[in-house]
Amino acid sequence: MNTRLLGILGVLLALICWAGLIVLRFLIFHQPFSLGLIAVEMGLVVLGSAIFWRWIISVLERQASEVRQRTNHLEALHSASIALTTEHDLTAVLQKVVDLSRALLNAKYGALGILDEDGSTIAQLITSGLSPASRARMDHFPRTHGLLGVPIVEHRPIRVDSIVDDPRARGFPVNHPTMNSFLGVPLISKGRVFGNLYLADKLPDLASGRRGQTLAFSQEDEEILEMFANQAAIAIENAQLYRQNQQIAILQERERFGMDLHDGVIQSIYAIGLMLDNSRHQLETAPGAAQEGISAAIVGLNQVIKDIRTYIHDLRSSQLNGHNLQQGLEELARDLQTYSVLNIDVDVDPTTLKRLSSKQTSDLLQIAREALSNVRKHANATQVAIRVRPDHGKVTLVVEDNGRGFDTAANGKPGGHGLHNMAERAHQLDGVLDVSSAPNGGTRIAVTLPS
Known part of the structure; x- marks a missing residue:
């Protein structure tokens, strides 16, 4: 029932009650009949009942509006809380x-x-x-x-x-x-x-x-x-626990990496060192045995190099997780945010993922890692944007921060060795590295590779 109909019914109810009072006055109490008095009374009844019911209706409408608003707020609160859990x-x-x-x-x-x-x-x-x-x-x-x-x-x-x-x-x-x-x-x-x-x-x-x-x-x-x-x-708090678990996983992976190096590569190099030292002492007394020892050491070193390359390949495969550049960049961003207060936004065009080879993907991750390391060490930034976009048949990776920047024409650029390494990696992939920066203007590093 709407409020307008409720108001009309309220006025009619008041008129019915007033009419009953008129009947009682003339039929039971035999009071004199006066049209003027009846008209005045009718006007007062209608006006009073209308004002009263208008007040009642306004109160009801205000309370209903408050209930609706409260319900809407609680629904929005519930929706927002659910959104956080995703x-x-x-x-x-x-x-x-x-x-x-x-x-x-x-x-x-x-x-x-x-x-x-x-x-x-x-x-x-x-x-x-x-x-x-x-x-x-x-x-x-x-x-x-x-x-x-x-x-x-x-x-x-x-x-x-x-x-x-x-x-x-x-x-x-x-x-x-x-x-x-x-x-x-x-x-x-x-x-x-x-x-x-x-x-x-x-x-x-x-x-x-x-x-x-x-x-x-x-x-x-x-x-x-x-x-x-x-x-x-x-x-x-749940997100912090999730990040801590990721950090623990990273530390465990580093510990495993150290153990593998110690148990494999370092032990092999140590044994080769002993072999060369023994050959050095045999150079005068037993030159033939010394020559054999040196040859064996060379074979051992070649095997160590092979083992290191195999291990690096395995690390790349694990890091790329199916050669997905976006996942690798997001992992780098999470690692950096574990040790800093940077806000890092990763935006990768999904069409670029299939255009890159395994080596291109791996080297782009290394370039991004070096760029983010420079941001953490030198930029004093709060925001970092990482973008990967198709570019006229090529693929471009951009790492841009809002830090203090530097003069690209000056000597002793921040992260000089890192910039040199990034440029060298880009050159090996037939790509181009572009660095643009200005004092207090942030830094933008862009790498463009053929796809």
Whole structure:
């Protein structure tokens, strides 16, 4: 039943009751009949009942709207929580947490800060709604001062209608975008705060027609973000455990590599060294035996070289996992993120995977490994993009960062030996290495190979 019909029925019910009262007055109490009085009473009854039922209807509609809004928020919260469970990669989970929270409450900006080991400062900041150019203009990441420090220190949410009017609004970096309303909640796991989730500038619904305005966050917004933060904390912790398991697997593989070298190659080289030393002492007393010993050492060295080549081939096959360049690049990105706070985006055109030979794929991975190593050691970057694209019958690998860059014309370039090795690998594949960089302008390394 719609509210308009409910209002009409309310007025009719009031008229029926009034008509019954008229009958009682004239038939039982024999009061005099007056058309004027009846008209006035009818008008008052209709007006009063209409006003009353209009008020009742407005209350019911408001409560129904609140119930619908609450239901929509809970459904969105449920969908966002489910979406988090589909990811295991830590970097993807962190970005999805801040993206989903911003969409959940229709905020213009969102940020997720992950604290360092001692919980004193933000070690990694993931943003949403902030363009890369705007982020690059800031002289440093926001720290745990002022408003941002409240969830960390006090372990509770904070909601501010106007940031500029709050005395705790300090510590924002230069060129930080202007923000009005603010909502922040802590990320807590096992009683320990390991991060914070922030939203700023709640936007009105498109249906409201108030474009360009920002609203204050409500108590309901705060409760919803707290519930989502609890789910996000679990998802982040699971992703961290997944990364730790991967790190353990890497360490185990390195240990196996070391054991294989020690038990095989190193023992063989040690034996050849003893053989050469013995031959050196026989040069004067038994030159024939010395010659045989040297010949045997040469045979042994050739066998060691063969064993090393076989081992390297096996490593390449294991690393490529079916000669899939994308999986190899994603593995390199995960390895680097294990030891840094870099955000690395890998984007590979799937049509390029079948165009490359096993050797091209292996060498491209080595070039990417060297490029990422240079970023970690020299660039002081926060973002790295790895792209593989077809290029007029060729394939191009690009590794680009937003670091401090360098003057390509100057001597003593950062990672000089690494750049030389990358260029040499590209040359061996009949490819071309292009390096473009500028001070404070990031670095772009592109390798183009024939497919």
